[in-house]
Amino acid sequence: MEHHIVSSYDDELKFILRRISEMGGQAERMVEQAVSALIRSDWGLAQSVVADDILLDTLQREVDERAVLTIGKRQPMAHDLREIVGAIRISNDLERIGDLGKNIAKRVIAVTDHKQPVQLVRGIEHMSELALGQLKNVLDVYATRDDVRALEIRAQDAEIDALYTSLFRELLTYMMEDPRNITACTHLLFSAKNIERIGDHATNIAETVYYIKTGKQMEVERPKSDSTPSIASPSSGLNG
Numbered sequence: 001m002e003h004h005i006v007s008s009y010d011d012e013l014k015f016i017l018r019r020i021s022e023m024g025g026q027a028e029r030m031v032e033q034a035v036s037a038l039i040r041s042d043w044g045l046a047q048s049v050v051a052d053d054i055l056l057d058t059l060q061r062e063v064d065e066r067a068v069l070t071i072g073k074r075q076p077m078a079h080d081l082r083e084i085v086g087a088i089r090i091s092n093d094l095e096r097i098g099d100l101g102k103n104i105a106k107r108v109i110a111v112t113d114h115k116q117p118v119q120l121v122r123g124i125e126h127m128s129e130l131a132l133g134q135l136k137n138v139l140d141v142y143a144t145r146d147d148v149r150a151l152e153i154r155a156q157d158a159e160i161d162a163l164y165t166s167l168f169r170e171l172l173t174y175m176m177e178d179p180r181n182i183t184a185c186t187h188l189l190f191s192a193k194n195i196e197r198i199g200d201h202a203t204n205i206a207e208t209v210y211y212i213k214t215g216k217q218m219e220v221e222r223p224k225s226d227s228t229p230s231i232a233s234p235s236s237g238l239n240g
Contacts, residue, residue, distance in 0.1 A: 027094045032132060153206040160195075
């Protein structure tokens with residue numbers, strides 16, 4: 001962070017950055033615990049994740065309010081303005097990641113009484129490890145404003161997309177083999193889509209870091225490997 005002649009301006013920026021850091025930790029924790037609850041059918045842990053979402057919402061409101069106040073008071077330009085606009089964007093992505101974690105937790109509550117196919121649950125676990133790794137890395141990139149690593153993280157999203165496509169096909173096969181699997185597999189499918197979208201939000205953050213550092217936007221088209229039919233991934237229908 002660049003230092004300014006008016007020290008109170010630096011204090012305002014530090015407040016915003018601390019809140020973003022807290023949001024990042026909270027979002028990571030929620031996703032990790034939601035997937036753990038799904039794998040272990042831990043209803044109590046799932047309830048805890050759902051309840052924690054309000055903390056993330058509160059932090060996002062604080063970031064938004066302080067960012068608007070700072071823009072109004074300081075009228076920042078160039079890099080300073082990009083820092084504040086970037087913080088607003090990133091807080092929105094982290095809040096959505098928390099929502100997706102909460103959605104996974106709600107699935108746990110819904111499927112507690114249904115046996116889940118072990119190999120498919122492990123596929124969800126592996127996918128979440130990739131998404132959480134991507135989220136952790138992008139938060140590190142934000143802390144260091146590393147535009148080169150931001151580009152690398154954006155490219156890694158294709159791996160999560162490819163894994164989602166593979167898992168989607170496995171889940172469909174499992175459902176066709178035995179209709180008794182439909183309920184559990186449907187909830188796993190929703191959970192997998194939520195994790196894939198967590199990877200998308202981590203990619204959004206990488207793009208924002210690149211913008212903050214360089215003042216340039218990345219190309220609109222991202223590398224994608226998700227080839228599932230469009231009917232399988234409606235943006236609203238998989239939110240739970």
